[in-house]
Amino acid sequence: MSHSHAHADLALAPDNVYLSDNAGRSLWMGLGAVGLGLVAVTVLGGITGDAKTASIALHAYHTAAMYVMGIPLGAMGVVMILHQVNAGWSATLRRQFENVMRLMPVGIAAIIGSFVLQAVFVRVFPAGEKAPYLWNWMNPAYIDGDPLYAAKWPYLTLWRFYGCALLYFAIWMGLSSALWNYSTRQDADGDRWHTARARKLSAVGLPLFAFTTAFAAFDWVMTLDFHWFSTMFGVWYFAGNMVGCLATTLLVLVLLRSFGRLHVCFTDEHLHDMSKLLFGFTVFWAYISFSQYFLIWYAMIPEETLFFIVRREGVWNYLAWGVPIGHFIVPFILLLPRPWRRKRGVVGLMCVWLLAMHALDYFWFIRPEVKGSGLHWLDAVGVVGPILVLAGALVRQVASGPLVPLKDPRLGEALGHTNTI
Amino acid sequence: MTVFQPDREFALGRARPRTPDAHDPSTVDGTLIDDPGVRAPLVLGNRDFRSVTATICGWIEDKTPKWWFPAFFIAANVAGLGTVMILYLIITGVGVWGLQIPVAWSWDITNFVWWVGIGHAGTLISAILCLFKQKWRTSINRFAEAMTIFAVICAGTFPGIHVGRVWMAWMLFPIPNYNWIWPNFRSPLLWDVFAVGTYFTISLLFWYMGMIPDLATMRDRATARIDEKVTFGPLWAPHPLPGFIKRLTITLPANRIAAYFYGILAMGWRMSSRHWWNYEKAYILLAGMSTPLVLSVHSVVSFDFAVSILPGWHTTIFPPYFVAGAIFSGFAMVLTLLIPARALYPGMKDFVTARTIENMCKIITVTGSMVGFAYMMEFFIAWYGANPNEKEAFLIRAFGPYWWAYWIMVTCNVVSPQVFWFKWARTSIPFIFLISIVVNIGMWFERYVILTTLSHDFLTSSWGYFSPTWVDIFTFVGSLGIFTTLFLLFMRFLPMLAISEVKNVMPQADPHHPMYHGHGHGNGHQNGGH
Numbered sequence: 001m002s003h004s005h006a007h008a009d010l011a012l013a014p015d016n017v018y019l020s021d022n023a024g025r026s027l028w029m030g031l032g033a034v035g036l037g038l039v040a041v042t043v044l045g046g047i048t049g050d051a052k053t054a055s056i057a058l059h060a061y062h063t064a065a066m067y068v069m070g071i072p073l074g075a076m077g078v079v080m081i082l083h084q085v086n087a088g089w090s091a092t093l094r095r096q097f098e099n100v101m102r103l104m105p106v107g108i109a110a111i112i113g114s115f116v117l118q119a120v121f122v123r124v125f126p127a128g129e130k131a132p133y134l135w136n137w138m139n140p141a142y143i144d145g146d147p148l149y150a151a152k153w154p155y156l157t158l159w160r161f162y163g164c165a166l167l168y169f170a171i172w173m174g175l176s177s178a179l180w181n182y183s184t185r186q187d188a189d190g191d192r193w194h195t196a197r198a199r200k201l202s203a204v205g206l207p208l209f210a211f212t213t214a215f216a217a218f219d220w221v222m223t224l225d226f227h228w229f230s231t232m233f234g235v236w237y238f239a240g241n242m243v244g245c246l247a248t249t250l251l252v253l254v255l256l257r258s259f260g261r262l263h264v265c266f267t268d269e270h271l272h273d274m275s276k277l278l279f280g281f282t283v284f285w286a287y288i289s290f291s292q293y294f295l296i297w298y299a300m301i302p303e304e305t306l307f308f309i310v311r312r313e314g315v316w317n318y319l320a321w322g323v324p325i326g327h328f329i330v331p332f333i334l335l336l337p338r339p340w341r342r343k344r345g346v347v348g349l350m351c352v353w354l355l356a357m358h359a360l361d362y363f364w365f366i367r368p369e370v371k372g373s374g375l376h377w378l379d380a381v382g383v384v385g386p387i388l389v390l391a392g393a394l395v396r397q398v399a400s401g402p403l404v405p406l407k408d409p410r411l412g413e414a415l416g417h418t419n420t421i
Numbered sequence: 422m423t424v425f426q427p428d429r430e431f432a433l434g435r436a437r438p439r440t441p442d443a444h445d446p447s448t449v450d451g452t453l454i455d456d457p458g459v460r461a462p463l464v465l466g467n468r469d470f471r472s473v474t475a476t477i478c479g480w481i482e483d484k485t486p487k488w489w490f491p492a493f494f495i496a497a498n499v500a501g502l503g504t505v506m507i508l509y510l511i512i513t514g515v516g517v518w519g520l521q522i523p524v525a526w527s528w529d530i531t532n533f534v535w536w537v538g539i540g541h542a543g544t545l546i547s548a549i550l551c552l553f554k555q556k557w558r559t560s561i562n563r564f565a566e567a568m569t570i571f572a573v574i575c576a577g578t579f580p581g582i583h584v585g586r587v588w589m590a591w592m593l594f595p596i597p598n599y600n601w602i603w604p605n606f607r608s609p610l611l612w613d614v615f616a617v618g619t620y621f622t623i624s625l626l627f628w629y630m631g632m633i634p635d636l637a638t639m640r641d642r643a644t645a646r647i648d649e650k651v652t653f654g655p656l657w658a659p660h661p662l663p664g665f666i667k668r669l670t671i672t673l674p675a676n677r678i679a680a681y682f683y684g685i686l687a688m689g690w691r692m693s694s695r696h697w698w699n700y701e702k703a704y705i706l707l708a709g710m711s712t713p714l715v716l717s718v719h720s721v722v723s724f725d726f727a728v729s730i731l732p733g734w735h736t737t738i739f740p741p742y743f744v745a746g747a748i749f750s751g752f753a754m755v756l757t758l759l760i761p762a763r764a765l766y767p768g769m770k771d772f773v774t775a776r777t778i779e780n781m782c783k784i785i786t787v788t789g790s791m792v793g794f795a796y797m798m799e800f801f802i803a804w805y806g807a808n809p810n811e812k813e814a815f816l817i818r819a820f821g822p823y824w825w826a827y828w829i830m831v832t833c834n835v836v837s838p839q840v841f842w843f844k845w846a847r848t849s850i851p852f853i854f855l856i857s858i859v860v861n862i863g864m865w866f867e868r869y870v871i872l873t874t875l876s877h878d879f880l881t882s883s884w885g886y887f888s889p890t891w892v893d894i895f896t897f898v899g900s901l902g903i904f905t906t907l908f909l910l911f912m913r914f915l916p917m918l919a920i921s922e923v924k925n926v927m928p929q930a931d932p933h934h935p936m937y938h939g940h941g942h943g944n945g946h947q948n949g950g951h
Contacts, residue, residue, distance in 0.1 A: 086457070089554070151807035195457035203842075210794060218805075229806040231738035231798045276552070287716060291740040298728040299735050303808065409458040 011092070011264040011415050017403045019261065024395045031392030038385030043117065045378045046132070051125045053378065054132035055370045058117055060382025062134055063366045065114045066221060067244065067359055067383075068390045069107035070237065074245030075100035076176050077209055077238070080202035083179075083195070088413035089273060092265035092404045096249045096256075098183055099397045104176045106393045108169050110386050111220065115162070134369075135161075137226040148227050156226055161219060168212045175205045183405050192409040213238050221362075224369045228307040232292040239285040243327075244358045246278045251351040252398055254344045265404050268342045269418050275341035275350075279331070282354065286328035289361075311368045315375055319364040327357040359383055449848055452776035463556055463926045466771040470924050476768040477635075477918050478642055488765060489913060496905035503899010506892055507582055515585050517892040523878040524887035529583035531868040532897050534722055535750070536576030536904075537617060538743075538864060541715055542751025543569025544624050547631065548711035551704075557780055559922040560772040563635075564762070565755045566628040567915070571907040572754070573621045575900045580613065609724040616721035620714050627707045634700065635916040636683050637690035643679035648672055716740075719747040726871060733814035733874040736802065742795035746864060749788035749834070752781050753860035758908065760854045762917070772918055775848060782841040782853060785860060789838030792867070796835065814874055822886055823873040830870050833863020 010016065039061070046057030075097045082090050082097070114134060121132040122139075133139040137156040143149040149156065182198040185191070214234020222233045230236075253266050253274065296304045312320050331350055340346045363383060405411070448454045452461040464473070510517055520527060543566035550558040581590050593614045595604055604611050652670045654662045662668065690696055720740035727739035756778070763769045803815040819827050837859045840846040847853070876885050911917070924930055 085553075085555075088460075148807050152805055155805055192456070192458045196455055199457070207790060214794075214798070229802050231736045231795070231802045232741075233737075234798065235738065235741055283713070287720070288741065291720065292737045295724075295727050295735070295737045295739070299730045301730055301735070303806075413460075 011404075011411075012406070016261055016263050017265070017406065018401075019256075019259075019399045019403070022399075024399045028392040028395035028399070031388050031395060033392075035385050035388030035390075035392055038381050038388065039113075042378060042382040042385055043120075045381065046117075046121060047124055051130050051132050052370065052373060053376070054121045054125055056367075056373055056376045057378045057382055058114075058121055058132055058134050059367045059370050060363075060376075060379045061117060061386065062114045062220075063359065063363045064383045064386035065107075065110035066237075066362050066366065068103075068110040068386045069216075070241035070362075071244045071248050071390065072101050072103040072107045072176070073172065073209075073213060074238075074241030074243075075249065076104070076172065076179070077206070077213075077242065078245060078249075079179055080175075080205050080209065083199045083202040084206065086199070086410075088410040089270070089417040091408045091410040091414035092262070093249070093253060093270060093274070093414070094408070095183070095401075095403060095405050096252050096398070097245070098180055098405075099252070100245055100249050100394065101176050102180055102397050103390060103393050104172055106390055108173070110390075111165070113386070114220075115165075135223055135226075137223060152226060156223065164215060164219060168216050171208050171212050175201070175208065179205075183408075184401070186408065187402060187406045190407040192407075195409055210234075210238075213241070221365060224366060225307060227303065230292055230296070230304070230307075232288060236288050236292055239281065239288045240358060240361055242281040243278070243285050243354060246274070246281055247351040247354040247358065248394070250274045250278060251348060251355070252394065254348040254351070256398070256403060257344060258348075261403055264415055267417070270414075271344060271347060272338075272342045272419055273417075275335055275347050278347075278350070278354070279335040279341070282328060282331045282335070285361075286324070286332075289324070310371070311364060313368075316364065316368045319360060323357065323361050323364050327354070327361055331357075359387065449775040450770070452774040453779060453844075453848065461774070461776050462928075463560070463774070464772055464923060465774055466768070468771060468927070470927070470929065473924055473927070474638060474920055476771075477916050477920050477923075478639060479768075480766050480912075480917060481639065481914060482642065485913065486765065489909065493906065493909045496902050496909055499899060499902025500906045501899075501902070502895055503902050506896040506899050507578070509892060510582060510896070511587050515583065517890060518896075519888050519890045519893050521885060521887075523883050523885050524872070524875045526583075526875065527869075527872050527887050528889055528893045528897060529579050530725070531865065531872055532900060533576050533579035533583075534743075534868045535865045536572045536579070536900065537722055538719060538747035538750045538868075539754045539861075540569045540572035540576060540620075540624070540751065541719060541744070541747035542755050543567070544620070544627070544711045544715050545748050545751065546755075547627060548708040549715060551708045552712060555780075556926040557774075557777050559926050560774075560777055560918055561755065561759060561781075562922070563628070563631065563919045564759060564917055565751075566624065566631070567911045567917075568755060568758060568908065569624050569751070570621070570628055571904050571911070572751075573617065573624065574907065575904050577617060577621065578900065578903075580610070609721065609728050612721045613725060616718045620718040623707065623711050623714055627711055630700070630703055630707060631919060631922075632915065633687055633690050634692065634697075634921045635919065637687040637692065638920060639916060640680060640683035640687045643676050643683055646673070646676040647680055649676065715748075716744050719743040731814075731874065732808070732810040733803075733818065734871065736799055738795050738798050742792065745788045745791035745795065746834075746867060749785060749792055749838075750861060750864035752785050752788070753857040753864070756781055756785075756853060756857035757861065760850055760857070762912065764850075766917070769918075772923060778850070778853060779847045782847045782856075785856070786838045786841040789834055789860070793831075793835035796831065810879075814877065817877050818870055818874065821877065823870065823876070826866050826870050826873060830863055830866040833859045834867060837863065 042057045042061050046054040049057075079094065079097050079101055082094055118132075118134045118138075125132055127141060129139070129141045131139055131141065133142065136142045137149060137152075138158065154160075178201055179198055182194040182201070186194040214237070217234045217237030221237065222228065222230065250271075253262065254271070256262050257266050293308065296308060310316070331354055334346065334350055335341055363379070367379065408414075445451075445454075448461075450465060452465070454461050466472075468476075518527075518529065520529075543562070546558050546565045547562040550562075580593075581587065584590050584593075592598075592602070593604060593611060595606075597603065649672060650670050651673055652668050654666050654668055658666050720743065723739035723743035726734040727736060729735055759773060760778075763773050800815055803811045806812075817823075837856055840852075840856065846856075873887065876887055878884055
């Protein structure tokens with residue numbers, strides 16, 4: 001037991017589990033300011049251009065909004081799964097997942113931003129079939145005489161759309177705040193039964209999470225082209241979010257460790273296991289994306305293939321090749337050797353790489369909806385802006401409290417965690 | 422920002438798992454403990470390594486249990502019936518089944534998919550749960566893997582015999598022949614051959630490799646008995662044996678046979694640390710290889726349907742939905758077999774604790790709900806996709822001539838596993854047994870429902886209704902017999918629980934454990950031998 005004593009002393013020393021006061025203050029303010037500035041540039045760039053430019057700006061922004069929404073959402077899923085399976089090894093890491101989960105309001109604000117931006121743009125530009133809508137089914141000129149809209153209208157109404165969005169936001173905010181409160185209250189009072197309560201909540205939360213995530217993906221991405229449909233789409237959004245949130249959290253952990261925090265709490269063993277999870281979900285993402293693409297490609301039914309044909313034309317075809325290679329093959333090769341999965345440098349770089357690929361994946365799904373357009377400088381600005389805001393908010397969140405759940409009943413287990421092989 | 426002082430004593434206190442209160446009735450056998458500060462014990466009954474070996478090996482070495490012979494007799498006869506049905510089919514032709522146009526594919530493929538699905542639990546338990554470090558899996562993984570292999574054997578029978586001209590089945594393999602006819606590599610049925618073939622090979626290797634240390638234990642125990650003298654009188658003699666009856670003192674040939682049988686299978690395993698090192702490395706590698714296979718096999722099986730353009734079959738969620746369903750049915754089958762075994766074999770409850778069973782119930786609820794999620798998505802997109810044929814296919818499934826099959830499926834697969842949200846359901850063994858059978862029925866119907874889509878061809882004039890013939894039914898029943906026979910043989914002759922792995926998760930295996938010091942260092946694996 002002498003090992004554990006030494007571990008616990010070192011692990012829970014205040015300068016190991018806290019960042020210094022005002023740490024990262026200038027960083028998060030800078031990131032936030034630049035990010036918001038880029039968002040402003042996106043809006044201005046959209047408004048000052050023609051309708052197509054506005055549409056490009058809108059779609060680029062929406063790509064980032066889905067990204068910024070998805071990462072806290074995925075983190076909430078991970079927190080609930082960790083509670084559900086009574087995970088012990090991850091007790092010291094869970095706070096970072098919770099920090100990412102805590103950014104839920106940023107994601108929600110980003111999505112509301114999409115709603116607002118569309119509303120602004122369609123008022124600035126003349127109405128008509130080419131009006132800069134994200135969701136074309138909201139455009140009366142676009143759906144006029146469309147038989148598919150006529151068949152789907154009960155789902156594609158504004159009331160249902162915004163009503164469901166409110167419902168998703170309420171469920172996500174409720175779950176994430178409750179989970180956060182259990183965890184931070186335990187820091188204060190040390191009541192181990194908070195863990196049991198969080199676990200009970202997670203049991204109910206996970207089915208809610210599954211359904212809301214799937215329908216959010218339908219509402220916000222799949223109905224961008226309301227002609228198209230895929231039963232897999234919710235699972236695809238979930239898989240992408242898992243990769244995104246794991247890469248984000250792992251990056252935070254790696255950075256904290258390199259700033260001299262989380263000794264013993266985040267060892268090579270934890271790094272190894274987190275890398276395995278990242279690797280696993282990268283493969284899972286590939287499996288889901290491949291299955292979706294492959295089944296549609298093989299069956300070659302016009303109403304389904306149209307969606308992917310658009311994404312295989314022009315500049316998008318480079319992404320059609322680049323995303324599978326960058327999002328699957330490269331990380332698959334680099335994260336496969338065991339020694340590399342235990343190197344903070346390699347893993348950290350892979351996280352950055354995967355976060356970029358994850359954005360490209362969403363970009364490839366969302367942006368080609370602006371038909372007949374190529375890449376535009378607004379794409380870079382529109383996608384990066386909200387992501388920088390998220391990064392700034394994350395820095396602020398991480399610096400604001402203890403870096404581990406201080407009184408988690410399974411802390412001891414996590415401190416002694418090892419991989420036998 | 423409030424700074425809480427980290428509580429050193431608190432963390433240290435939690436570092437030591439506390440002993441659960443075995444007398445608390447709400448924890449059943451002491452393992453169903455909800456306290457987050459306590460880890461439930463994985464092995465009960467204050468066992469040491471020696472008693473673990475003795476108990477598990479005892480199930481093989483002791484006299485054959487009385488129930489085993491009648492069970493084997495029935496199972497073997499049913500298996501024989503199945504074999505006769507297959508022979509009848511081959512001699513007569515596939516016309517003996519109820520297949521016709523439009524339903525030219527029914528029970529044969531339903532049974533295949535059902536069995537392959539069942540065959541997913543073993544590898545999930547031994548590979549994925551191993552990678553997730555779920556220690557409770559050690560007491561059921563051998564059992565589940567054996568089940569997997571036998572289920573895949575049963576599954577493999579059906580595509581083989583359903584091709585019509587069975588003697589041409591070899592053409593599924595890419596073997597060039599004199600006419601230079603190659604298999605159609607674009608056909609998912611061919612991918613099935615590769616996917617299931619790979620899966621079977623890796624599962625068999627994994628199962629066998631994991632068993633080698635235990636087989637060596639069996640070998641050593643049998644070798645120790647080779648020269649053991651046994652004295653007995655004739656079978657008809659009364660007990661105790663009267664003095665005037667001639668006694669016979671011999672060494673039992675069964676011990677010699679067992680020593681060679683297990684000896685050959687153990688492949689020279691000597692429990693050396695180098696052997697263990699290689700073993701652990703191979704174990705984790707095979708676990709890594711098996712993990713994608715768990716997903717790929719049933720994904721490929723789902724491609725059999727999903728790559729087509731048939732309404733009701735072509736839907737993108739099929740691959741993960743099939744995988745979830747497979748794990749669902751596999752866990753149900755493990756429970757169906759495990760619950761009677763747990764009651765029949767003395768001491769098994771110490772390893773397969775109430776918590777093990779509860780965990781499995783929870784996995785059944787999770788995967789059953791995933792399947793329910795997929796059913797819902799299918800229905801939603803069938804409507805949202807606005808393809809009238811697709812919509813029609815789903816409406817006919819639910820309200821057409823096969824409505825009963827559809828609602829059996831929904832009740833068994835989606836509704837019934839929800840009972841495990843309640844603790845009383847997860848702790849009542851007879852009830853769990855009942856649900857496990859219900860789930861198996863439901864999963865069979867799931868595949869049947871998918872196949873019934875064929876009965877509504879595109880022209881109303883071509884609609885039909887499939888009814889199985891007696892050959893269909895008895896072939897399926899026969900496959901159950903083959904499965905049960907193989908499983909009974911496994912229970913009788915091979916170690917049902919992974920002895921060395923169970924020892925690994927016992928507190929004594931931890932070098933910091935007082936009992937470890939008490940017996941001196943290094944006794945962990947030495948004890949494993951005897």
